[in-house]
Amino acid sequence: MSLSISMPLRRLGRLLCLSSILAAPAAWADSYTDFQQASARLEALMAKATLQSGLPRLGDPEVAALIARITDAPGLFRAPVAALQDINPSVALCERATNIGKAYYTFGSERPLPLSGAELQQARNDQVTENLANYGDEMSTFFAFGMHCHAHLIGLMEQEFSSQPLQVVSGTERMRARAFSKGSTTLYVGVVQFVQVPFWNVAQKKRMLEAAAQYAAPNVALMAPPLRERLLASLADADKDLDPALAPALATIRQALSVTTCEGLCQYY
Structure with missing residues (x-):
């Protein structure tokens, strides 16, 4: 078993997918409904975006209100509605939010261009770099929310697998647990390593890193100890010119x- 620790931008690229906003209703049913309705509105706005107009920005108060509803982790997960007690709708929610963040990351980078080979790849990379400069606040908000969302999924998976002895878990279920652990770990490693990526500013790094720190214990508990060692080693130079914040x-x-202990889902990694 091995997992390389590559540049977070590359990993994120793999992972990490209305002409006006209608007035929000005076009372929303619950935080889960808030999430679904606000996500649909933001996605509709994003679908209408062009390179000239750009994507919806947090600087627009109405967009900021939508993003706040979508990324309201306390409202969603501290006392989750019935739907979020189930792994499948919880996964769907996390994927929807991740895809919105990914859309900011990839905006315009997949459009047809009269280029090929290295020139085409450079143009794609340049567009992503431009997106990071333009939409870093939006991306970091969604990627930080991803830490909250995946912590919720970890809790559901741990609850499910802790209810039966390790030796009676079927091969299919073992593979499901392993795939979940690897996917969650890949996301977590990428966010943690953002601390060393120059494209993010301090406020954006702080937003993501604090969310990663809040859920460090459950995320690390998914990892096999050798992977923990490699991630720790990859952060050896992170203190160089590190902002105190x-x-x-x-x-x-x-x-x-x-x-160094390995219990629970870590045993399936």
């Missing part, structure tokens, strides 16, 4: 990575 979150993550 990022130090507490990074210290929390490093402390979690130093744990």
Whole structure:
């Protein structure tokens, strides 16, 4: 078993997918309904975006209100509605939010261009870099929310698999647990390594890193100890020119990575 720790931008690229906004109703049914309705509205706005107009921005108060509803992790997960007690609708919710963040990341980079080979790849990379400059606040908000969302999924999976002894878990279920652990770990590693990526500003890094630190323990518990060691080693130079605002979150993550026990879902990795 091995997992390479590559540049987060490359990994994120793999992972990480209304002409006006109608007035929000005075009372929304619950946070889950809020999420679905606000996501649909934002997706409709994004579908109408052009390179000239750009994507919806947090600087627009109405867009900011939509994104706040979508990424309201406390409202969604501290006392989740019945639908989010089930793994399938919870996965669908997380994927929907991830795809919105990915859409900001890939905006315009997949359009047809009269180029090929290295020139085409460079043009794609340049567009992504431009997106990071233009939409870093929006992306980092959704990627931070992804930490909250995947922590909820981890809790559901742990609850499911802890209800039966390890030796009676079927091969199919073992593979499902393994796939979940690997996917969640890949996402977590990418977000943690953003601390060393120059494209994000300090506020954006802080937003993502603090969310990663908040859920460091459950995410690290998914990883096989050798992977924890490799991620910890990859952060060896992270303190170089590190903004002090990022130090507490990074210290929390490093402390979690130093744990060597492997229990629960870690055993399926």
